Amino acid sequence: xxxxxxxxxxxxxxxxxxxxxxxxxxxxxxxxxxxxxxxxxxxxxxxxxxxxxxxxxxxxxxxxxxxxxxxxxxxxxxxxxxxxxxxxxxxxxxxxxxxxxxxxxxxxxxxxxxxxxxxxxxxxxxxxxxxxxxxxxxxxxxxxxxxxxxxxxxxxxxxxxxxxxxxxxxxxxxxxxxxxxxxxxxxxxxxxxxxxxxxxxxxxxxxxxxxxxxxxxxxxxxxxx
Amino acid sequence: xxxxxxxxxxxxxxxxxxxxxxxxxxxxxxxxxxxxxxxxxxxxxxxxxxxxxxxxxxxxxxxxxxxxxxxxxxxxxxxxxxxxxxxxxxxxxxxxxxxxxxxxxxxxxxxxxxxxxxxxxxxxxxxxxxxxxxxxxxxxxxxxxxxxxxxxxxxxxxxxxxxxxxxxxxxxxxxxxxxxxxxxxxxxxxxxxxxxxxxxxxxxxxxxxxxxxxxxxxxxxxxxxxxxxxxxxxxxxxxxxxxxxxxxxxxxxxxxxxxxxxxxxxxxxxxxxxxxxxxxxxxxxxxxxxxxxx
Numbered sequence: 001x002x003x004x005x006x007x008x009x010x011x012x013x014x015x016x017x018x019x020x021x022x023x024x025x026x027x028x029x030x031x032x033x034x035x036x037x038x039x040x041x042x043x044x045x046x047x048x049x050x051x052x053x054x055x056x057x058x059x060x061x062x063x064x065x066x067x068x069x070x071x072x073x074x075x076x077x078x079x080x081x082x083x084x085x086x087x088x089x090x091x092x093x094x095x096x097x098x099x100x101x102x103x104x105x106x107x108x109x110x111x112x113x114x115x116x117x118x119x120x121x122x123x124x125x126x127x128x129x130x131x132x133x134x135x136x137x138x139x140x141x142x143x144x145x146x147x148x149x150x151x152x153x154x155x156x157x158x159x160x161x162x163x164x165x166x167x168x169x170x171x172x173x174x175x176x177x178x179x180x181x182x183x184x185x186x187x188x189x190x191x192x193x194x195x196x197x198x199x200x201x202x203x204x205x206x207x208x209x210x211x212x213x214x215x216x217x218x219x220x221x222x223x224x225x
Numbered sequence: 226x227x228x229x230x231x232x233x234x235x236x237x238x239x240x241x242x243x244x245x246x247x248x249x250x251x252x253x254x255x256x257x258x259x260x261x262x263x264x265x266x267x268x269x270x271x272x273x274x275x276x277x278x279x280x281x282x283x284x285x286x287x288x289x290x291x292x293x294x295x296x297x298x299x300x301x302x303x304x305x306x307x308x309x310x311x312x313x314x315x316x317x318x319x320x321x322x323x324x325x326x327x328x329x330x331x332x333x334x335x336x337x338x339x340x341x342x343x344x345x346x347x348x349x350x351x352x353x354x355x356x357x358x359x360x361x362x363x364x365x366x367x368x369x370x371x372x373x374x375x376x377x378x379x380x381x382x383x384x385x386x387x388x389x390x391x392x393x394x395x396x397x398x399x400x401x402x403x404x405x406x407x408x409x410x411x412x413x414x415x416x417x418x419x420x421x422x423x424x425x426x427x428x429x430x431x432x433x434x435x436x437x438x439x440x441x442x443x444x445x446x447x448x449x450x451x452x453x454x455x456x457x458x459x460x461x462x463x464x465x466x467x468x469x470x471x472x473x474x475x476x477x478x479x480x481x482x483x484x485x486x487x488x489x490x491x492x493x494x495x496x497x498x499x500x501x502x503x504x505x506x507x508x509x510x511x512x513x514x515x516x517x518x519x
Contacts, residue, residue: 002226002378004252004371005266007400008336008345011273014327015288015439017339018386052437052493055290055511057330077330127384128338 010129012071018106019049019056022125024076025222027065029133029145030110032219033119037067038112041090047105049125050094062108063090070222071129097122104132117215131222139181139190146223147176147194152207152216156182156189160212168195171203188214226251226375229472230417233372237413244403244413245365248372267367268360270334274323274346277333281322288328290510293440297322312355313455319347320451324444336367337374337383337396340432340439343447344397345370348405348454362408370404373420380472381479385432386491388482394443394450395427395478401450402457411462419461421471426453428474429481431489433496436507442497 012021031037041063049058057076064079067086075082083090097103104124111120123133123143133143136151143149154160161178168175177194199218207216227233227248237247249260256263280286284298300318308314324343327333333342349370353363374383377396382388402423403416411419427450435441467474488495497503 001255002375003256004226004248004368004375005256005263007371007374007378007383008267008270008367009334011270011332011334012339013330014333014339014342015330017335020330020339021335048437055436055438055440057289060330072332074332127386129335 010071013074013076016056017129018125018127019053019058020061021071021129022131023058023061024065024071025131025145026108026123026125027062028222029143029219030112030121031066031068033121033136033217034112034114034117035217036114038114039089040113041066042111043090044093044095044109046095046097046103046107049106049108059092141181141190141192142179143192145221147196148198148221149219150193150199150216151219152191153188153214154191155212156186157212164207167206173197173199226255227372228376228379230376231470231472234413234417243365243407244372244416245368245407248368264364267364271363271367273332273334275350277323277326277331278319278346278350280331281326286325286329288440290438290440291513292510293328293444294325297325312351316347316351316451316455317448319351320344320448321444323347324447328440328444338393340385340443341393341397341447344394344450344454345401347451348401352405358408366404366408369407370400373400373403377475380475382482388479389430389485389489390432390446391427391430391478392482394446395424395430398427398450398454399424401454405458406461409462415461417471418466419457421467421469421474422460423454423457424474424478425467428478431496432491433489433498434493435498435503436511437493
């Protein structure tokens with residue numbers, strides 16, 4: 001369903017909703033996977049992101065997103081200078097992440113690290129500022145950033161989903177979607193939980209304290225409005 | 226939200242209310258937000274639009290590629306043409322200003338998209354300034370524009386990559402024309418005719434930016450899009466009707482977009498982007514951007 005406020009919006013730094021606003025949102029989501037501004041990042045640009053990204057400020061937008069700037073933040077324009085001033089070690093590469101019919105033309109893979117934690121995220125900018133994260137640490141996922149999201153990796157134990165659903169319900173959080181993916185049976189499970197309300201740090205910490213949870217992070221809502 | 230403008234026009238006329246009223250009610254019902262809350266969000270968008278116009282009046286503004294910038298200022302202090310001192314020239318200036326700000330990585334409201342962001346603020350704020358329209362009516366006009374854009378998104382497309390420029394500056398012209406007619410006291414039916422008249426004038430318009438950058442011709446196409454909107458507004462307010470219903474005009478825009486060769490859908494493979502000068506400029510300027518970024 002189309003919202004009137006999606007049409008009159010978003011408020012954003014130009015010039016392109018896909019190459020600038022969407023790129024910034026992918027940076028913001030990646031940042032969530034290491035719980036803050038990464039110290040190092042390897043940013044691999046694919047397709048149209050690689051070909052016309054510089055002219056659209058795609059590089060600045062991704063770096064700005066990694067530093068926590070939102071799509072309407074004018075600091076995006078000088079994000080590369082700020083990155084240098086903050087002595088952040090971010091590098092860019094142009095690459096091919098797959099065949100044209102398999103990988104969206106506006107795709108980036110970001111390998112990032114902060115405080116000993118590393119993560120790899122691949123995501124695409126679908127147009128009009130909408131984004132889709134398709135891979136985290138090699139697990140196939142679907143994260144849109146339209147809602148608050150918790151991502152976690154857990155041992156594949158019975159009852160894990162019920163336990164987490166109960167925890168969220170006790171915190172008065174309403175699950176909008178829950179997706180589970182595994183690389184193999186009995187292997188670790190990757191959970192993506194989209195939530196209507198913003199989860200607090202206490203919920204994240206409670207989830208992290210579960211003995212079978214390897215790690216858990218909150219990704220902020222980055223969608224329009 | 227409505228999927229046909231005909232339905233919205235019928236509801237509004239049956240109740241004797243504006244399209245803005247039925248649009249705001251539909252939005253509140255869909256998204257669970259109150260009408261005052263939605264209006265407040267639109268008010269913030271209006272403030273951003275005005276800010277972009279002011280910023281774009283700067284004669285020294287240049288995009289990263291250097292391809293565009295400083296032309297809005299020429300319409301303020303440059304030599305006079307036959308339309309000097311008129312609303313028409315002021316609207317052209319405003320459209321260029323917003324789109325130059327967009328090209329320079331300034332803050333704009335994507336309405337409906339970043340590439341077509343100049344048309345709606347130019348037409349609405351330009352007319353509001355000339356005709357002393359109240360802030361409330363301007364915010365209502367944004368709601369009406371949002372309704373028209375939502376119908377276009379539903380029935381056709383708002384993406385240059387999908388439908389060419391007719392889906393970006395063309396849709397923006399349709400939104401601006403309809404919204405302005407309501408702001409000036411036109412009936413819901415007149416809004417429909419204004420939207421149809423603007424959209425028909427942009428059918429088939431290709432998306433052909435040099436180097437794939439949202440700069441050339443995008444900046445100028447926002448100005449010409451605004452001019453088409455003004456033409457549609459003047460005709461609709463005079464009582465001129467367009468025989469093809471607005472929803473059918475929107476549908477055919479979508480159909481034309483689907484059958485448009487991929488070269489004309491934001492790929493820089495055809496149109497102005499593929500002219501000898503277009504190719505040369507794009508090559509030179511992309512090199513310059515790389516140098517500027519070190």
